[in-house]
Amino acid sequence: MxxxxxxxxxxxxxxxxxxxxxxxxxxxxxxxxSIIGTVVPQESPKAIQFLGKIFxxxxxxxxxxxxxxxxxxxxxxxxxxxxLLVLFCVNLTVCSLEKIPRTWKLVKTPVKPMAKxxxxxxxxxxxxxxxVSLDTARDEFLxxxxxxxxxxxxxxxxxxxxxYSEKGAYSRLGVYVVHxxxxxxxxxxxxxxxxxxxxxxxxxxxxSSDVVxxxxxxxxxxxxxxxxxxxxxxxxxxxxxxxxxxxxxxxxENGKEVLKKxxxxxxxxxxxxxxxxxxxxxxxxxxVGIFVLKVSxxxxxEETLRLKQGESFEIPGQKIKGTIMDFSPALGRDPQSGxxxxxxxxxxxxxxxxxxxxEGSDGFTGWILKRYPETGIIKDAGLKVEFLxxxxxxxTGLQVSKDPGVIIIYIxxxxxxxxxxxxxxxSHKKIWIRIAPxxxxxxKVNIGGSASKNRLALERQVEHMxxxxxxxxxxxxxxx
Amino acid sequence: MDSSTLxxxxxxxxxxxxxxxxxxxxFRNNAVAVTATSITVFGFLCQTGALxxxxxxxxxxxxxxxxxxxxxxxxxxxxxxRNMYESMIFFVWCLVLIYLIMEFKYKNRSxxxxxxxxxxxxxxxxxxxxxxxxxxxxxxxLQSNWLLFHVFLSFIGYAAFAxxxxxxxxxxxxxxxxxxxxAYIFWSIAVGVFLIVLIAMGIDYLNMSTSAQGDxxxxxxxxxxxRSSSGVIAVFSWIISAVFILALWRYGxxxxxxxxxxxxxxxxxxxxxYKSIAIGFPLFTIGGLLMGAIWANSAWGTYWSWDPKETWxxxxxxxxxxxxxxxxxxxxxxxxxxxxxxxxxxxxxxTYLGVNLFLSGLHSYGGR
Numbered sequence: 001m002x003x004x005x006x007x008x009x010x011x012x013x014x015x016x017x018x019x020x021x022x023x024x025x026x027x028x029x030x031x032x033x034s035i036i037g038t039v040v041p042q043e044s045p046k047a048i049q050f051l052g053k054i055f056x057x058x059x060x061x062x063x064x065x066x067x068x069x070x071x072x073x074x075x076x077x078x079x080x081x082x083x084l085l086v087l088f089c090v091n092l093t094v095c096s097l098e099k100i101p102r103t104w105k106l107v108k109t110p111v112k113p114m115a116k117x118x119x120x121x122x123x124x125x126x127x128x129x130x131x132v133s134l135d136t137a138r139d140e141f142l143x144x145x146x147x148x149x150x151x152x153x154x155x156x157x158x159x160x161x162x163x164y165s166e167k168g169a170y171s172r173l174g175v176y177v178v179h180x181x182x183x184x185x186x187x188x189x190x191x192x193x194x195x196x197x198x199x200x201x202x203x204x205x206x207x208s209s210d211v212v213x214x215x216x217x218x219x220x221x222x223x224x225x226x227x228x229x230x231x232x233x234x235x236x237x238x239x240x241x242x243x244x245x246x247x248x249x250x251x252x253e254n255g256k257e258v259l260k261k262x263x264x265x266x267x268x269x270x271x272x273x274x275x276x277x278x279x280x281x282x283x284x285x286x287x288v289g290i291f292v293l294k295v296s297x298x299x300x301x302e303e304t305l306r307l308k309q310g311e312s313f314e315i316p317g318q319k320i321k322g323t324i325m326d327f328s329p330a331l332g333r334d335p336q337s338g339x340x341x342x343x344x345x346x347x348x349x350x351x352x353x354x355x356x357x358x359e360g361s362d363g364f365t366g367w368i369l370k371r372y373p374e375t376g377i378i379k380d381a382g383l384k385v386e387f388l389x390x391x392x393x394x395x396t397g398l399q400v401s402k403d404p405g406v407i408i409i410y411i412x413x414x415x416x417x418x419x420x421x422x423x424x425x426x427s428h429k430k431i432w433i434r435i436a437p438x439x440x441x442x443x444k445v446n447i448g449g450s451a452s453k454n455r456l457a458l459e460r461q462v463e464h465m466x467x468x469x470x471x472x473x474x475x476x477x478x479x480x
Numbered sequence: 481m482d483s484s485t486l487x488x489x490x491x492x493x494x495x496x497x498x499x500x501x502x503x504x505x506x507f508r509n510n511a512v513a514v515t516a517t518s519i520t521v522f523g524f525l526c527q528t529g530a531l532x533x534x535x536x537x538x539x540x541x542x543x544x545x546x547x548x549x550x551x552x553x554x555x556x557x558x559x560x561x562r563n564m565y566e567s568m569i570f571f572v573w574c575l576v577l578i579y580l581i582m583e584f585k586y587k588n589r590s591x592x593x594x595x596x597x598x599x600x601x602x603x604x605x606x607x608x609x610x611x612x613x614x615x616x617x618x619x620x621x622l623q624s625n626w627l628l629f630h631v632f633l634s635f636i637g638y639a640a641f642a643x644x645x646x647x648x649x650x651x652x653x654x655x656x657x658x659x660x661x662x663a664y665i666f667w668s669i670a671v672g673v674f675l676i677v678l679i680a681m682g683i684d685y686l687n688m689s690t691s692a693q694g695d696x697x698x699x700x701x702x703x704x705x706x707r708s709s710s711g712v713i714a715v716f717s718w719i720i721s722a723v724f725i726l727a728l729w730r731y732g733x734x735x736x737x738x739x740x741x742x743x744x745x746x747x748x749x750x751x752x753x754y755k756s757i758a759i760g761f762p763l764f765t766i767g768g769l770l771m772g773a774i775w776a777n778s779a780w781g782t783y784w785s786w787d788p789k790e791t792w793x794x795x796x797x798x799x800x801x802x803x804x805x806x807x808x809x810x811x812x813x814x815x816x817x818x819x820x821x822x823x824x825x826x827x828x829x830x831t832y833l834g835v836n837l838f839l840s841g842l843h844s845y846g847g848r
Contacts, residue, residue: 020809024802031798031827038788038839076786189784198782236545236617243545244620265620266779277781399781409783413770420762453758 017094026088033084037075040067047073089186096179103172106428111166113155114432114448122432122448124459126466129444132473134160137435137443140476144469145433148461160436160443167429172452174422181416184408192405201276203228204284204395208252212400224272225252229260230389231281231396233347235371240348245278247396273402280397283329283345289393291324291352294386304388319359320381326353327390331367340367350390356381428452431462483537484613486530487569491603493523494576498600501592505742513589517580520596524576531573534560538615545617553625561631562622564836565611570631571832572602574639582643582752590742594646601678607685626775633767638828640760641800645825647753648818653735654746655815663815668732670822672725680705680717701837750814753821754807761800768793788839789831796827 016022041047047067051060071078119125130137138154138161145152150165199212199220208227211219229248236243244264251259251271261269268277288308295315296302305313312323330344331351343349350370356378357363368376368387376385431449438444447466451458500516539558542549549557560566579595649671656664680702687704701707705717772790777783784790803820806812812820 020805023805024810027798027802027805031795031802034791034795034798037786038791038835042786076791239617241617242620243617244623264623266624268778268781275781277779279781401781403782406777406783409773409777413774416770417766420765424758424762 014094017091018098020095022087022091023095026084026091030084030088033075033081036072040072040075042073042075044073085186089183092179092182096176100173100176103176107169107172111153111164111430111432113157113162113164114434116434116446119432119434119446119448122450123455124447124449124451124462126447126462127445128466128470129438129442130470130473131442132477133441134435134437134443136473136476137445137469138163140469140472141433141435141445141465143472144465145431147468148465150431160434162435163433165431168426168452169428171422171426172428174419174424174426177419178416178423179419181412181419184412184415188405188408188412190405191408192403196401196403196405199400200279201226201398201400202280202282202395203247203398204287205230205392208250212398222274224258226250226276227252228396230391231394232389233281235348245281247278247281247398249276249396249398273404275401275403277399277401278396279399282395282397283347284393284395287393289327289390291327292388292391293352294388296384296386298382306391315383318381318383320383321357322385323355323357324352325355325365327351328353328367329390331369347390347394350387351375352387352390354385427454427457429458429461431458431465481533483530483533486526486533490523490527490530491600493519493526494572494596494600494603497523497592498596501589501596505590505593505738516589516592517583520576520580520592524573524580527569527573527576531560531569534566534615538562538618541615542618556625556628557618557623559628559631560615561627561635562618563612563616565606565613567631567635567832568602568606568611571635571638572599574635575599575602575642578639578643578756586748586752588742588744588748590744593742594650595643598642598646605678605681621779624775624779626771626778630767630771630775633763633771637760637764637768638832640756640763641796641825641828644753644756644760644821645828647749647756648821648825650735650739650744651746651749651753651818652815652822653732654739654744654749655818656733656736659729659733661815663819664732665729666819667822668725668729670826671732672721672728675728676721676724677702750818753818757800757803757821757824761797761804764793764800765797769797788835792827792831792835796824796831799824799827 041050048060048064051063051067054060055063067073071080075081141163142152142154145163145165150167152163152165155162155164197214197220199214201209201212203209203226205228208225209222210225211221214220227250229250231245231247233242234244234246235241246262246264248260248262249269250257251269259269259271263269263276263278265278268275270276291305291307291309293305293307293313294302295305295313297315297318299317301316307313307324309324309327312321314321328340328342328349328351329346330342330348332341332343332349333339334341351367352370353365353367355363355365358381366375366378368385370387370389373384373386376387377383378385429449429451431447434446434448435443436446445466447462449458449462497516497519500512500519504512504516535555535558537558538560539554542557543554546554546557561570575595576599579592579599582591583589649667652663652667656667658664683704684702703709704713706714708714708717772793773783776785776790799820803817803824806820807817
């Protein structure tokens with residue numbers, strides 16, 4: 001008795017999850033609840049600001065507390081949203097398991113000859129009478145059928161022959177392949193959440209680290225260290241629009257360099273399953289930078305110098321002394337007065353001011369801009385000073401992540417593409433051609449067909465087959 | 481001839497085509513019909529040329545700034561799909577392409593009277609919103625081979641969904657027997673709100689001072705009507721809108737007679753509705769969601785971050801998945817399932833425009 005009841009409960013639960021209605025309700029609930037997180041900011045400070053604006057300062061705190069209880073500020077990870085997703089998965093699985101046996105039977109049951117009266121009720125049907133012998137008609141229709149790449153079977157019946165075939169039976173399984181891929185995505189996501197981590201690391205030029213920081217600010221140790229040689233922003237010519245953000249990263253194992261790579265946005269570095277992405281950059285507060293200058297002249301001299309502000313350099317053989325006087329991270333002209341100003345704290349348009357002293361003349365001071373190398377050409381002296389970098393003041397902002405689930409997500413994507421293709425663009429087509437003699441030297445041909453989708457395409461195919469066969473028969477008749 | 485001139489010509493052609501299609505409905509004259517199609521094809525060719533020219537232009541700009549990139553990569557970097565303006569132009573292009581295919585397939589030109597206004601209005605919207613038409617340098621985040629495929633497939637999907645929306649609107653109008661039907665009431669509200677927002681944006685444009693031109697749409701959206709600083713105008717806008725929706729509800733049935741007169745059948749509309757979803761859904765899933773996730777993983781370090789654009793794509797996906805299951809497994813037919821097609825397109829509009837214009841997130845470049 002008790003056992004039976006248990007079975008009933010199980011059946012009840014199974015039945016509940018096997019319903020398409022539940023699927024539609026869940027899809028609807030997921031759609032509606034997902035909206036919340038796109039409207040309510042998913043970070044507390046922003047959410048407080050947002051609620052204050054909408055509800056006023058008096059009611060906002062109460063609403064905030066209610067939202068906090070409902071996890072609205074991190075809703076995509078809240079228990080109720082995850083529950084919805086779990087129900088969705090269970091529903092998907094049970095529904096598929098429930099339906100697969102029936103579909104499998106449809107796929108596996110071979111197509112059989114069809115009675116004439118049934119044939120005439122099919123969604124696609126054609127009828128034609130031809131003045132030709134049964135054998136000729138049979139041969140030509142068989143040909144036409146095969147030309148359309150069908151594996152044709154033949155049945156001899158008391159009143160003639162029947163040719164029949166099917167194609168694309170497996171496309172019926174496409175929908176379950178899509179369902180499977182969705183489950184795989186969930187598997188990938190769970191693996192990622194369980195065994196992966198998300199973090200970040202701000203690495204100043206010339207420094208290294210063997211830890212990264214999780215979203216909550218905790219240190220996550222790495223079993224190697226990572227160093228940043230340099231960070232740079234490239235700009236489009238003549239504009240302040242960034243063209244690329246890049247950093248040169250080095251992986252060190254026990255102090256030894258094992259890997260070096262320049263990363264860019266869309267081009268990260270992966271080492272031991274951990275991937276470093278270029279995600280931001282910034283200025284290290286109070287850092288003192290080093291000016292990297294390249295000096296060259298028309299007599300074959302070429303020298304790269306690394307200097308601090310106030311330091312001087314001499315150009316050998318030319319008796320010119322240069323002194324670094326000033327630096328601007330973003331040198332520009334004030335649009336009103338035309339005077340030189342610094343228009344940003346970021347290194348958008350770095351410029352160095354250098355005083356040149358020459359024996360026997362007064363000397364002069366000039367700005368050399370990194371992005372405009374022509375500013376460093378000193379014609380009189382046949383000298384060129386290039387401002388290569390102001391090194392050591394910027395840090396590269398790295399997004400760090402380890403996600404062993406990604407590979408499963410990729411596999412799921414491929415599976416889903418295949419499933420979608422089968423489910424939406426292929427169809428299970430069946431065609432029957434019944435040829436029966438009528439009167440003397442004539443046959444009546446009945447063609448019938450059915451398709452799991454895209455009936456129009458099948459109709460076109462059947463018409464095509466029919467016209468090919470009749471053309472061939474007419475050709476034969478003419479020859480005779 | 482440069483691309484903007486060609487774009488201008490195509491916009492103009494679509495407006496004329498719209499008028500000619502409408503007069504075809506009035507006169508039922510075959511010569512008028514052929515003219516309408518010819519003008520549309522002409523506009524489409526101009527737009528295609530304009531898109532290609534713009535592609536060449538941005539290809540050259542890219543090559544000039546990054547000479548070391550390979551040819552194929554430079555072609556991909558030059559794809560004119562980098563901001564709101566270019567994506568809208570491309571959306572209209574997809575829409576007209578799909579329309580022309582359908583006109584050819586169903587041999588029914590009356591549909592043009594519904595499709596071309598959408599194309600023309602979308603192009604007018606580009607003008608209204610004051611978005612930048614310059615070829616902008618490609619920001620680092622978009623310098624990926626995925627850009628072309630991700631955006632291209634997403635937009636074919638969007639355009640297919642737009643077609644299903646139009647078919648669903650016409651279907652519900654034709655299939656509703658009485659005004660008290662829920663589907664019809666929903667139809668009145670949805671179509672009403674859709675038109676009201678379009679009209680209100682038109683008023684925004686007319687009302688915009690010259691100084692505000694080129695400003696971002698967010699700053700003046702509905703400021704001339706619902707969000708007006710004058711309370712009277714705001715209240716008045718709401719009243720007018722309510723009246724408009726009521727009028728639509730009261731006289732919406734008239735559309736049925738027009739459609740019947742155009743030899744458009746319910747069966748045909750239903751077929752267009754679900755076939756466009758059956759094409760749009762897989763393309764949107766592959767191009768929008770899957771490719772988007774793979775790209776996100778290589779650019780941002782995570783394949784899914786619940787960014788508003790991602791979330792809204794998923795919401796849209798849920799709705800259309802619901803549609804497909806309701807129709808093909810749940811056995812829903814007719815008005816009931818068409819309502820889902822309407823809701824689905826609301827999702828599309830939010831995914832594409834709503835997120836770009838009103839929500840910030842990782843996809844914010846789409847709104848510039």
